[in-house]
Amino acid sequence: MTEPLLAVRDLQKYYFEQDSFVDSLLGRDPTSVKAVDGISFEVERGETLGLVGESGCGKSTTGETLLRLREATGGAVTFDGANVFEMDDDELKAFRRDAQIVFQDPFSSLDPRMTVGDIVAEPLKIHGIPESADGESKREWRRDKVADLLERVGLSANHLDRYPHEFSGGQRQRIGIARALALEPDFIVLDEPVSALDVSVQAQVLNLLDDLQSEFGLTYLFIAHDLSVVRHICDRVAVMYLGNVVELGPTDELFESPKHPYTKALLESVPRPSTAEHGRRVEALSGDVPSPRNPPSGCRFRTRCPQVIPPDDLDIEQGTYRSVMDLRDALAVGDVNPDHIWDAADPDRADTEAFIEEARARHVDAELRGEVAGVVDTALGHLAEGEADRAGETLRERFESPCETRRPAVGEAPHPAACHLYEGSDEVTVIETNAGAAAEADD
Amino acid sequence: MADTILSVRDLSTRFFTEEGQVNAVESVSFDVEDGEIFGIVGESGSGKSVTALSVIDLIESPGRVTQGEIWYRNADLAEEFRGSKPEAVDGDLVDIRRLPKGVRRSLRGPSFSMVFQDPMSSFNPSITVGEQIAEAVEVQRRARSNPRSTRSRTQGYGLGSLLVDSLLPSKSYVDDESMDRAVELLDQVGIPDPEDRAEEYPHQFSGGMLQRAMIAQALAGEPDILIADEPTTALDVTIQAQILNLLRDLQEQEGMSILMITHDLGVIARMCDRVGVMYAGEVVERGPLADIFDNPVHPYTQGLLGSIPDVDDPSGRLEPISGNVPSLLDSEMPDACYFADRCPKAMTDCLTRIPEYELDGRHSVRCVLAEQEYDPADAVDSADAADAVDREVNADD
Ligand SMILES: Nc1ncnc2c1ncn2[C@@H]1O[C@H](COP(=O)(O)OP(=O)(O)OP(=O)(O)O)[C@@H](O)[C@H]1O
Ligand code: SF4
Numbered sequence: 024m025t026e027p028l029l030a031v032r033d034l035q036k037y038y039f040e041q042d043s044f045v046d047s048l049l050g051r052d053p054t055s056v057k058a059v060d061g062i063s064f065e066v067e068r069g070e071t072l073g074l075v076g077e078s079g080c081g082k083s084t085t086g087e088t089l090l091r092l093r094e095a096t097g098g099a100v101t102f103d104g105a106n107v108f109e110m111d112d113d114e115l116k117a118f119r120r121d122a123q124i125v126f127q128d129p130f131s132s133l134d135p136r137m138t139v140g141d142i143v144a145e146p147l148k149i150h151g152i153p154e155s156a157d158g159e160s161k162r163e164w165r166r167d168k169v170a171d172l173l174e175r176v177g178l179s180a181n182h183l184d185r186y187p188h189e190f191s192g193g194q195r196q197r198i199g200i201a202r203a204l205a206l207e208p209d210f211i212v213l214d215e216p217v218s219a220l221d222v223s224v225q226a227q228v229l230n231l232l233d234d235l236q237s238e239f240g241l242t243y244l245f246i247a248h249d250l251s252v253v254r255h256i257c258d259r260v261a262v263m264y265l266g267n268v269v270e271l272g273p274t275d276e277l278f279e280s281p282k283h284p285y286t287k288a289l290l291e292s293v294p295r296p297s298t299a300e301h302g303r304r305v306e307a308l309s310g311d312v313p314s315p316r317n318p319p320s321g322c323r324f325r326t327r328c329p330q331v332i333p334p335d336d337l338d339i340e341q342g343t344y345r346s347v348m349d350l351r352d353a354l355a356v357g358d359v360n361p362d363h364i365w366d367a368a369d370p371d372r373a374d375t376e377a378f379i380e381e382a383r384a385r386h387v388d389a390e391l392r393g394e395v396a397g398v399v400d401t402a403l404g405h406l407a408e409g410e411a412d413r414a415g416e417t418l419r420e421r422f423e424s425p426c427e428t429r430r431p432a433v434g435e436a437p438h439p440a441a442c443h444l445y446e447g448s449d450e451v452t453v454i455e456t457n458a459g460a461a462a463e464a465d466d
Numbered sequence: 467m468a469d470t471i472l473s474v475r476d477l478s479t480r481f482f483t484e485e486g487q488v489n490a491v492e493s494v495s496f497d498v499e500d501g502e503i504f505g506i507v508g509e510s511g512s513g514k515s516v517t518a519l520s521v522i523d524l525i526e527s528p529g530r531v532t533q534g535e536i537w538y539r540n541a542d543l544a545e546e547f548r549g550s551k552p553e554a555v556d557g558d559l560v561d562i563r564r565l566p567k568g569v570r571r572s573l574r575g576p577s578f579s580m581v582f583q584d585p586m587s588s589f590n591p592s593i594t595v596g597e598q599i600a601e602a603v604e605v606q607r608r609a610r611s612n613p614r615s616t617r618s619r620t621q622g623y624g625l626g627s628l629l630v631d632s633l634l635p636s637k638s639y640v641d642d643e644s645m646d647r648a649v650e651l652l653d654q655v656g657i658p659d660p661e662d663r664a665e666e667y668p669h670q671f672s673g674g675m676l677q678r679a680m681i682a683q684a685l686a687g688e689p690d691i692l693i694a695d696e697p698t699t700a701l702d703v704t705i706q707a708q709i710l711n712l713l714r715d716l717q718e719q720e721g722m723s724i725l726m727i728t729h730d731l732g733v734i735a736r737m738c739d740r741v742g743v744m745y746a747g748e749v750v751e752r753g754p755l756a757d758i759f760d761n762p763v764h765p766y767t768q769g770l771l772g773s774i775p776d777v778d779d780p781s782g783r784l785e786p787i788s789g790n791v792p793s794l795l796d797s798e799m800p801d802a803c804y805f806a807d808r809c810p811k812a813m814t815d816c817l818t819r820i821p822e823y824e825l826d827g828r829h830s831v832r833c834v835l836a837e838q839e840y841d842p843a844d845a846v847d848s849a850d851a852a853d854a855v856d857r858e859v860n861a862d863d
């Protein structure tokens with residue numbers, strides 16, 4: 024196999040907050056936002072790799088960091104065999120010609136005071152292109168080049184002397200694409216290039232990107248949150264969640280047989296524009312994406328995962344286990360207030376039974392039986408006595424999941440998923456109704 | 467057939483701006499039936515939001531609703547005005563545009579309520595979420611006992627702006643009972659630990675939670691019709707799924723009707739019973755979901771459906787509509803079908819204003835293809851038409 028054009032290894036980008044003088048005087052550690060936390064992928068020559076995930080999962084940070092537009096916290100990026108983070112000025116300059124970026128917002132990414140011609144010509148000027156032009160001035164050479172570029176992206180040479188505000192969103196995005204093409208790059212990071220566009224115009228730009236790729240043999244990293252667009256344009260897809268890549272595979276395979284529970288949930292959630300969609304009720308993921316300031320231990324998806332793995336020796340229905348884990352998470356983030364439970368159950372704060380019943384009604388979305396009910400009630404009893412920590416500890420002792428103690432990684436398989444249901448092997452099949460058995464198969 | 471709760475007829479709204487007159491909504495008609503979700507879909511600038519704001523009487527200067535009727539079924543109001551304003555009453559229906567201003571305003575909340583796209587800018591950042599919802603409860607309660615009603619501190623923000631021109635009676639405006647109701651509403655929309663969350667400020671909520679809170683606020687008046695303008699556009703797809711489930715549950719529990727506005731045909735398909743497709747301020751096609759998705763007649767509807775990539779099937783090239791979304795400046799609107807410059811089937815008969823044709827009782831379309839086959843011999847080159855418009859526009863710069 025030929026060497027990939029771009030290889031990203033264990034890339035990390037942390038943003039630091041609360042990094043003030045006072046903080047350092049007080050010896051406080053700056054809080055880090057782990058925007059990108061150890062991700063790896065490769066982009067082959069001529070392919071489009073999609074990077075998909077919800078807002079704040081680190082997609083754009085990944086694109087900007089690998090282009091060295093932001094300083095990486097850790098990891099390495101290799102472009103065409105060279106380590107991007109160790110390039111000297113000359114190498115970096117060459118890299119900046121070969122690797123371009125197109126941004127999401129066609130309204131703010133173009134300088135309103137420059138003409139379209141100057142905007143598209145700017146990278147040429149910066150890079151001193153052309154070095155010489157025979158028979159015409161360099162300026163004329165650039166003008167011709169820009170006219171040609173504008174026509175390639177479906178605009179007209181007449182647009183050269185106009186200003187960005189005279190163009191629609193789709194046209195501005197074409198201008199941004201023409202600018203990115205000016206230096207004849209090999210590689211373009213497309214950061215949500217069609218998200219701001221209306222669907223009819225979005226389709227025009229997607230077709231244009233397709234055509235340009237075949238015409239110039241371009242390699243794309245296509246960042247998007249819209250799964251339909253990703254399915255349409257990408258050869259392979261990496262799914263991100265909270266700073267991690269959770270699944271990576273060929274597009275059709277990933278869409279037709281998704282492995283990671285998050286990928287499954289994403290695909291399940293997308294509303295399909297067809298009559299068969301009517302009234303479809305999606306098993307929505309519970310809760311919100313946790314903050315990257317304080318990401319969950321182990322698997323970052325475990326606070327929402329419908330398949331979170333129970334301990335081996337616990338006999339419990341998957342749905343019930345999810346509810347118990349939700350209770351634990353709610354306790355951990357302070358979403359369970361015993362005062363309110365007492366107010367509703369027994370203002371005199373005597374009847375612990377009533378407290379437990381009220382707490383279950385409010386915070387446990389499942390019927391509990393047997394051992395599970397026993398442990399939960401014991402924990403809620405502690406909560407009734409004001410011992411929230413002990414309640415949490417009681418639940419942890421019995422219900423702790425391997426998903427919270429071990430961080431799954433994407434392996435080397437052709438279609439890896441960072442999930443303990445698949446660890447070590449691509450072959451382990453998910454047993455949906457009995458995650459305990461699946462965990463056993465792992466060992 | 468279910469009864470009609472809202473019937474909009476021939477509604478037009480204009481903005482009189484410095485650049486000229488903007489025909490944001492042009493002769494729009496549609497009905498919303500009891501307990502249904504009616505969807506309005508279209509691209510940006512097509513007039514969806516202005517239609518919604520016109521219905522709820524929130525168009526502000528330089529805009530004005532310039533024509534049309536908005537019939538709303540309300541037996542009490544019909545009774546009240548049958549004698550004094552007979553032209554505004556038809557059976558149980560009243561034309562709210564012809565009712566006195568104070569009465570129209572009192573409908574916001576108990577009759578119509580609205581959820582907006584951006585929850586963050588729809589709440590006042592300096593008042594707790596609970597108080598803002600309690601205030602909506604309070605205002606509704608007062609409105610019910612005294613339709614001349616009250617002023618709200620949340621005015622200018624989201625639902626608060628529906629409550630303008632009211633009077634603030636005292637500082638301790640929100641009483642315990644309203645606050646309890648607010649907590650109940652927060653609980654109903656699935657906010658965990660609602661007692662505590664009620665005391666938090668908007669910035670302490672995530673986008674999805676704040677959207678739930680805005681829905682809670684909109685429910686405070688127990689509206690007959692909830693207008694949801696892009697309620698999930700700002701949200702991630704997994705959170706969108708939660709909110710869509712919630713809206714459907716609430717619609718069933720409360721038996722209300724929803725007017726759902728979105729640019730996302732997938733959201734329309736999941737949620738709506740009937741749909742109106744808007745283009746350049748007009749409803750160009752309207753009908754039950756299956757008619758619009760499986761038998762679209764208008765070339766714009768067809769083009770819109772052909773433009774969306776299919777998440778379940780990557781094959782094939784997209785078939786985009788050529789050209790761009792038009793300007794709605796009156797001076798630039800042609801005396802022709804507004805879609806003619808982009809339409810692959812434009813004919814000479816299209817170069818005049820097109821009426822709305824009924825295909826059957828429930829499916830209507832603003833396109834000559836309702837009555838005639840496409841005839842290539844009659845074709846006008848849409849590219850030429852577009853160029854002509856372009857030249858005209860460029861001539862003056
Ligand atoms: N306050 C205003 N002043 C002037 N023009 C306005 C005003 N509000 C809306 N318009 C114009 O009315 C037209 C319709 O706008 P509207 O907001 O209803 O579109 P929309 O379909 O809701 O779009 P989007 O999908 O972007 O929300 C547009 O041309 C818009 O520029
Ligand atoms: S590792 Fe556990 S929590 Fe994470 S996705 Fe897999 S099953 Fe779910």
Ligand code: SF4
Pocket residue numbers: 764765766803804805806809810811812813815816820832833834835
């Ligand atoms: S009326 Fe004519 S131009 Fe307009 S949509 Fe129909 S066929 Fe096309």
Ligand SMILES: [Mg+2]
Pocket residue numbers: 514515516695696
């Ligand atoms: Mg709008």
